[in-house]
Amino acid sequence: MSQSHVKANEKHPLFPIKNVIGFVLSLILTFVALGLGAAHILPFGPIMLIIMGLAVLQIAVQLFFFMHFMESDGPAYHVIGLTIGIINAVAVIGGTIWVMTFNSQVH
Amino acid sequence: MFDRIKSFASDFFVTGEPMIYASDVAIVLVLAAIIFTLTFLKKWKWLWREWITTVDHKKIGIMYLVSALLMMFRGGVDALLMRTQLALPDQNLLDPEHYNQIFTTHGTIMILFMAMPFLFAMFNIAVPLQLGARDVAFPFLNAVSFWLFFFGALLFNLSFVIGGSPDAGWTSYAPLTELGFDKGPGENFYLLGVQISGIGSMATGINFLVTILKMRAPGMKMMRLPLFCWSVVASCVVIIFAFPALTVALALLMIDRIAGAHFFTMLHGGNPMMFLNLFWVWGHPEVYIVVLPAYGIYSEIVSTFSKKKIFGYKTMVISLMIISVVSYFVWAHHYFTMGASAGVNSFFAVASMLIGIPTGVKIFNWLFTMFRGRISMKLPMLWTLAFIPCFAMGGATGIMLAMAPADYQYHNSYFLIAHFHQVLIGGVAFGLLAGMYYWWPKMFGFRLNEALGKWGFWFFNIGFYVCFMPQYLLGFMGMTRRVSTYSADTGWTDFNFISSIGAYLMGIGFLFIVVQVLYSIKYGERDLTGDPWNGRTLEWAIPSPAPHYNFAHIPEVKEVDAWWGMKERGESLVQLNRKKKFTPIHMPKNSGIPFIMAVFFFISGFGFVFGWYWIAALGLLGVAICMIARSNNRNTDYHIPAEEVEETEAAYGRV
Amino acid sequence: MALSNNEAKQRSSKHDTSRLLEYQRHDGPLNILGFWIFLATDLILFACLFATYLVIRTHVDGGPTDKDLFEIPGFTIETLLLLTSSFTGSLAVYEMRNFNKKRLIGWLIVTVLLGIGFVGFEISEFVQYVGDGATMQRSAFLSAFFTLVGTHGAHVSLGIIWMISIIRQVVKFGIEPINARKVFIVGLYWHFLDIVWIFIFSVVYMTGVVS
Incomplete structure (x- = not known):
C-alpha cells in the first residue's frame, strides 16, 4: 500500500483551471451532439453512433476532470x-x- | 359497523383453512411464551443491549444463522406438505390454490431467506477473523443489512396469516403476476419482502468486498488470502452487479401493479418476457452467489481435514473469478423455449457449458488435495465428501439442460426440479451445513456432538437420493413442475411415492441436527484451545468464542496458511501478547438506528402491500429521519482501554 | 473517555496530515472505496432501466412517440443546468482543498440551487406531457420513459436533500476529515448523476429528435 496517490502537499493550483477546462469540454460535447441531432445531415444509425461516442467522452470528462478518478489510497x-x-x-x-x-x- | 369490521377482518386475515388456524394458534402461543420468558427472566434489556443494537460481526453472524435455520424449518415444512400431497394420486390434502402458495413460499424462502442469510452468517463469522481484522469495513451498515433481511423475511412470512400468501411461483413471472390475474396482496408481500431484504443483500456485498480489499492484516497480500475469503470476493462481485437487476425487475412490476403502467402487461405494448429477462439477469448469477462461498468453505475444510495445503491455490482463485465473470453471461438459458434466435440460444448454451470447466478444475483440486492426505472423518469433512459426487451429478444434468435443443424436452419438467435441487442442496446446503459444523466451536465455544450429527448426515443424504433420483425419471415420464396432483393412469405413482419417502427421511435428518444442537448446548465438549480442528487460518489462532475485539495484537502474515505457518515455526498469538504492550482498541459503538430503520421499512412495506399509502409514506419518512440522525451523529466509536484488553486475554489464559 | 483526545487520535485513527483531508481518518478510504462500488451498482440499476427503455421504446400502442413529445429547448435547459451544477460541485471540492469554508459553502449552495432548478424543469416537463394525455398508463413506451427519467430525477432530489444536510454539518463543524469525506462523496454522487443524465440526453432525447 505504498503508492498512495492522496498526498496533500502537492501544489494546489491557485485557479481551478482543470475544472474550468472540464466544464468547457462538457459544454462543447453537448452542443456538438445537439447540433448533429438537429441538423439531420446523416442517417439515424451513424448519427446515433457519433452521439453515443460523444457521451462516452463526457464520461471521461466527468471522471478525470471532476471526480478525481485517479486518486486512491493504496491500490x-x-x-x-x-x-x-x-x-x-x-x-x-x-x-x-x-x-x-x-x-x-x-x- | 360490526359487519364492516367483520368483512374487513375476513379479507385481512387468512380464513377457511384449518391448517392455518392451527398455525395462528401456534404463532400466538409461541409469541406469548417468548414475551413471558423474556419478562420473567428480565432479559428485555439484555436483548436490546447485546443483540438488537449490536454492530459486532460475530453476533450479527449468529443472528443470521438462527434466522436461516428457522427459515429452513419453514421451507422444509412446505416441502413436506408438497411431497405429502403428491405421494399418491388424486389427493386433496392441499387444494390447487393452496398448493400454488406452498411451492411459491418454499422456493422464495429457501433461496432468499434461507440460503442467503446462512451464507451471510458464514461471511460474518469467518471473514474478519480470517483477515485478522477487528470488524467489517462498515459495521453499522452490516447491522442495517441484517435487520433489513430480518424484516423483509418477516413481511414475507406475514402473508401466511395476513392477506394470503403469494402464489405465482418464486420467479413471479408476468403477466400472471399482473393486477388483472393476481389481485390479492400476496404478490405484493412477495415484491416488498424480497425488495427490502434485497437492499440489505446489496449492502452486504459492498461491505464485505471493501472489508477484504482494505482490511487485511499486514503482510496478507491478495494472493495470501484464505480461499474462503477469495470465494467471498467472487460472490460479492456477483452480488453487486446482479442484485440491481432484481431491484429493477421487482420495482417495474410493482409500478405496473400500483400505478397501472405497462411494462409487462399484455396490453398497450407491454412485454412480459422482459420481466423474465430482467429477473434472470439477477436469477442466474444468484445461484453462483450462493454456491461460490460454499466452494470456499469446502476448500477450507478439505485442506484442514486432509492436513495438507490446498492443491493448486492459484488455479482455485482463477477459476473462482472466471465463474463470477462468466455467470453474468448465461441468463437466457432459463428461457431457451421463448423462441429467441438460434444465435442467442447458441451463445447462452455455450456460455452455460463453459462454467463447467472452472468448476471441474475445482473438483479435481479438492480431490488432489485429499490424495495422500491424512483425512479425518469429522462432520464438516463428511458433508464435504458427500458434496463431491452429488454436485458432479447435478453438474452433469446441468450440462444436459444447457443444450438448447434438448432443453425443449426437459424444460419445466421434474427433471429440472431434480437438477436444481441436486446442485442447490448438494452444493449449497451441504456446504453451509459443513461450514456451520466447521465454525460452530469458534462461534459458541463448544463442539457439536459427532454421533448425533452422523445420524443426521446419513438420514439427510440417503433421503436426498431417495427423494430426487426418482424425480429425474418422473421428468422423463412427462411430469411437469407445479402440478398439484395427478391421476393414477399417468403411471407416476410409484416414483412419487418413493420420492415422498425420501423427503421424510430428509426431514428426520433435519430433526437430528436440531436435537444435536440442543443436546450439545448442554453436554457439548468445550473448546478450550481455540483450535479444535488443528486449523490453518487465522480464526483458529484466537480463543473460542472470539473476544469482542477479535485480535489483541494483529499478527504479521507471511504465507497462505498463516496460522499453520506460525504453528510450524512455534509461534502463537500468546507470544505476541507477552512481547508487545497492550494498547487501547478502537471499536464501533452499538446503535439502535439499524433496527428502528428496518422497522420503518417494514411499516412502509406493509403500507404498500395493502395500498395504504399514508402508512407507506409515514414509514419512508421514518427511514429518512433515521438516516439524517445517523449522518449527524459524530459519536460513533470508542476505545477499549488497554487494561480491559489485558484482563480479557488473561481470563482466556493468554498472557 | 479515559484517553485524552490527542492520545486517542494517535493510537487508532492515525491522522496522517501528509494526506488529503478526506483520507486522514481511518474510515475515509473505506467509505470512499465503498461509495465507488455503490456507484458501480447504481450504474447497473440504470443499465437495466436503459435496457428496458430501449426494448420497448417503439411500443407506443398508437399513442405519442418520442418524436412527438421531446422538444429541444426543454431538455437542453435541463442538460445545461445539470452540467453547470456538476461544474460548481467540483469547485466546492476544489475550495474545500484550499480550506476556504465560505466558498465551499457558497458553491454547495449554488449546486443545490441548480439542482432544484433542474428538478423543477423536469417536473414541469412531466406535467406538460401528462396534460397532453401522454401518461404513464398510456403505453409501454411512456411507462419506460417516465420510470427511467423519473428514477434519475428521484436520485437528484435525494442528492439535494443530502447536500443540504451536509451544508448544515459544514457550517457547524467546519472543514475537518469527516466533513471533507462527506463533501467528496456527495460530489462523486452528483457527478455520477450527471453522467447518467448525459446518457438519458443521448439515448432518450436525442434518439427522439433524430428519428
Missing part, C-alpha cells in the same frame, strides 16, 4: 470495480436487446 480498486461495472452494464443492455429481438422475428 486503485475502484478503477477495477468501475471498469467491470461498465462492462457488465454494456453486457446487460446489449445482451437484453439481442435476446429480446425475438419480438420482431416471431410476428
Whole structure:
C-alpha cells in the first residue's frame, strides 16, 4: 500500500483551471451532439453512433476532470470495480436487446 | 359497523383453512411464551443491549444463522406438505390454490431467506477473523443489512396469516403476476419482502468486498488470502452487479401493479418476457452467489481435514473469478423455449457449458488435495465428501439442460426440479451445513456432538437420493413442475411415492441436527484451545468464542496458511501478547438506528402491500429521519482501554 | 473517555496530515472505496432501466412517440443546468482543498440551487406531457420513459436533500476529515448523476429528435 496517490502537499493550483477546462469540454460535447441531432445531415444509425461516442467522452470528462478518478489510497480498486461495472452494464443492455429481438422475428 | 369490521377482518386475515388456524394458534402461543420468558427472566434489556443494537460481526453472524435455520424449518415444512400431497394420486390434502402458495413460499424462502442469510452468517463469522481484522469495513451498515433481511423475511412470512400468501411461483413471472390475474396482496408481500431484504443483500456485498480489499492484516497480500475469503470476493462481485437487476425487475412490476403502467402487461405494448429477462439477469448469477462461498468453505475444510495445503491455490482463485465473470453471461438459458434466435440460444448454451470447466478444475483440486492426505472423518469433512459426487451429478444434468435443443424436452419438467435441487442442496446446503459444523466451536465455544450429527448426515443424504433420483425419471415420464396432483393412469405413482419417502427421511435428518444442537448446548465438549480442528487460518489462532475485539495484537502474515505457518515455526498469538504492550482498541459503538430503520421499512412495506399509502409514506419518512440522525451523529466509536484488553486475554489464559 | 483526545487520535485513527483531508481518518478510504462500488451498482440499476427503455421504446400502442413529445429547448435547459451544477460541485471540492469554508459553502449552495432548478424543469416537463394525455398508463413506451427519467430525477432530489444536510454539518463543524469525506462523496454522487443524465440526453432525447 505504498503508492498512495492522496498526498496533500502537492501544489494546489491557485485557479481551478482543470475544472474550468472540464466544464468547457462538457459544454462543447453537448452542443456538438445537439447540433448533429438537429441538423439531420446523416442517417439515424451513424448519427446515433457519433452521439453515443460523444457521451462516452463526457464520461471521461466527468471522471478525470471532476471526480478525481485517479486518486486512491493504496491500490486503485475502484478503477477495477468501475471498469467491470461498465462492462457488465454494456453486457446487460446489449445482451437484453439481442435476446429480446425475438419480438420482431416471431410476428 | 360490526359487519364492516367483520368483512374487513375476513379479507385481512387468512380464513377457511384449518391448517392455518392451527398455525395462528401456534404463532400466538409461541409469541406469548417468548414475551413471558423474556419478562420473567428480565432479559428485555439484555436483548436490546447485546443483540438488537449490536454492530459486532460475530453476533450479527449468529443472528443470521438462527434466522436461516428457522427459515429452513419453514421451507422444509412446505416441502413436506408438497411431497405429502403428491405421494399418491388424486389427493386433496392441499387444494390447487393452496398448493400454488406452498411451492411459491418454499422456493422464495429457501433461496432468499434461507440460503442467503446462512451464507451471510458464514461471511460474518469467518471473514474478519480470517483477515485478522477487528470488524467489517462498515459495521453499522452490516447491522442495517441484517435487520433489513430480518424484516423483509418477516413481511414475507406475514402473508401466511395476513392477506394470503403469494402464489405465482418464486420467479413471479408476468403477466400472471399482473393486477388483472393476481389481485390479492400476496404478490405484493412477495415484491416488498424480497425488495427490502434485497437492499440489505446489496449492502452486504459492498461491505464485505471493501472489508477484504482494505482490511487485511499486514503482510496478507491478495494472493495470501484464505480461499474462503477469495470465494467471498467472487460472490460479492456477483452480488453487486446482479442484485440491481432484481431491484429493477421487482420495482417495474410493482409500478405496473400500483400505478397501472405497462411494462409487462399484455396490453398497450407491454412485454412480459422482459420481466423474465430482467429477473434472470439477477436469477442466474444468484445461484453462483450462493454456491461460490460454499466452494470456499469446502476448500477450507478439505485442506484442514486432509492436513495438507490446498492443491493448486492459484488455479482455485482463477477459476473462482472466471465463474463470477462468466455467470453474468448465461441468463437466457432459463428461457431457451421463448423462441429467441438460434444465435442467442447458441451463445447462452455455450456460455452455460463453459462454467463447467472452472468448476471441474475445482473438483479435481479438492480431490488432489485429499490424495495422500491424512483425512479425518469429522462432520464438516463428511458433508464435504458427500458434496463431491452429488454436485458432479447435478453438474452433469446441468450440462444436459444447457443444450438448447434438448432443453425443449426437459424444460419445466421434474427433471429440472431434480437438477436444481441436486446442485442447490448438494452444493449449497451441504456446504453451509459443513461450514456451520466447521465454525460452530469458534462461534459458541463448544463442539457439536459427532454421533448425533452422523445420524443426521446419513438420514439427510440417503433421503436426498431417495427423494430426487426418482424425480429425474418422473421428468422423463412427462411430469411437469407445479402440478398439484395427478391421476393414477399417468403411471407416476410409484416414483412419487418413493420420492415422498425420501423427503421424510430428509426431514428426520433435519430433526437430528436440531436435537444435536440442543443436546450439545448442554453436554457439548468445550473448546478450550481455540483450535479444535488443528486449523490453518487465522480464526483458529484466537480463543473460542472470539473476544469482542477479535485480535489483541494483529499478527504479521507471511504465507497462505498463516496460522499453520506460525504453528510450524512455534509461534502463537500468546507470544505476541507477552512481547508487545497492550494498547487501547478502537471499536464501533452499538446503535439502535439499524433496527428502528428496518422497522420503518417494514411499516412502509406493509403500507404498500395493502395500498395504504399514508402508512407507506409515514414509514419512508421514518427511514429518512433515521438516516439524517445517523449522518449527524459524530459519536460513533470508542476505545477499549488497554487494561480491559489485558484482563480479557488473561481470563482466556493468554498472557 | 479515559484517553485524552490527542492520545486517542494517535493510537487508532492515525491522522496522517501528509494526506488529503478526506483520507486522514481511518474510515475515509473505506467509505470512499465503498461509495465507488455503490456507484458501480447504481450504474447497473440504470443499465437495466436503459435496457428496458430501449426494448420497448417503439411500443407506443398508437399513442405519442418520442418524436412527438421531446422538444429541444426543454431538455437542453435541463442538460445545461445539470452540467453547470456538476461544474460548481467540483469547485466546492476544489475550495474545500484550499480550506476556504465560505466558498465551499457558497458553491454547495449554488449546486443545490441548480439542482432544484433542474428538478423543477423536469417536473414541469412531466406535467406538460401528462396534460397532453401522454401518461404513464398510456403505453409501454411512456411507462419506460417516465420510470427511467423519473428514477434519475428521484436520485437528484435525494442528492439535494443530502447536500443540504451536509451544508448544515459544514457550517457547524467546519472543514475537518469527516466533513471533507462527506463533501467528496456527495460530489462523486452528483457527478455520477450527471453522467447518467448525459446518457438519458443521448439515448432518450436525442434518439427522439433524430428519428
